[in-house]
Amino acid sequence: MRKTQEELAAIERRARSPVEVHAWACAICGGFLTQSDFQAAEHCRPVRCAHGLHERSGYCRDCARERQAARDAKAFEAATKVPLTDYEGEYFSFPGSDRLTHEDELEDMREELGEDGNEFPAWAFGCKPRTPSVCLDNEAEHIADVYLDEESGRGVESLPGWSDLGAAVGAFNARQKPTLWVEDRSVVVLLPPAPARGDE
Ligand SMILES: [Zn+2]
Ligand SMILES: [Zn+2]
Numbered sequence: 001m002r003k004t005q006e007e008l009a010a011i012e013r014r015a016r017s018p019v020e021v022h023a024w025a026c027a028i029c030g031g032f033l034t035q036s037d038f039q040a041a042e043h044c045r046p047v048r049c050a051h052g053l054h055e056r057s058g059y060c061r062d063c064a065r066e067r068q069a070a071r072d073a074k075a076f077e078a079a080t081k082v083p084l085t086d087y088e089g090e091y092f093s094f095p096g097s098d099r100l101t102h103e104d105e106l107e108d109m110r111e112e113l114g115e116d117g118n119e120f121p122a123w124a125f126g127c128k129p130r131t132p133s134v135c136l137d138n139e140a141e142h143i144a145d146v147y148l149d150e151e152s153g154r155g156v157e158s159l160p161g162w163s164d165l166g167a168a169v170g171a172f173n174a175r176q177k178p179t180l181w182v183e184d185r186s187v188v189v190l191l192p193p194a195p196a197r198g199d200e
Contacts, residue, residue, distance in 0.1 A: 024040035051063065069095070079125070082188065120193065124188070125184065127181040128182060134172060
């Protein structure tokens with residue numbers, strides 16, 4: 001688009017100004033920063049934390065671990081504590097672990113930790129199951145919205161086979177087992193120091 005005379009005049013005025021700064025260069029990498037001299041000064045400067053210096057673009061693993069440990073401790077305080085014998089879940093979520101641990105793995109884990117001279121954790125977050133389920137109410141709402149004229153007063157029950165569908169959905173839902181377990185930080189399972197399960 002062609003610039004108007006007014007725009008060109010504004011550019012001319014600006015170009016005449018001898019000290020207008022539009023960008024700053026980082027003294028380390030030479031990159032141009034356009035927001036502020038502070039942004040340029042900080043660009044490549046390492047960040048100092050309790051563990052030493054680390055790159056600004058990265059993060060300090062120890063800091064991240066400490067922050068996570070603090071979050072875990074807070075969640076522990078707030079959680080319902082359940083002894084292992086009362087816990088109905090199949091999986092455990094140990095703080096610091098990026099995967100869930102199945103109950104069958106607990107004793108192996110205990111042994112491995114013992115061999116390395118490490119203590120078995122005193123607790124883990126619980127896990128809750130996700131079980132597939134079809135919600136007939138949602139389906140009914142969808143069908144009514146899309147296919148039924150509200151003013152006719154006709155409901156989904158009037159559709160052929162609706163009651164069969166209800167029975168089929170009920171039977172399907174009843175047969176489902178958990179397919180997925182997810183961490184449940186509202187529950188803490190207290191783990192005994194010695195084997196409790198599997199010794200019967
Ligand atoms: Zn830089
Ligand atoms: Zn740090």
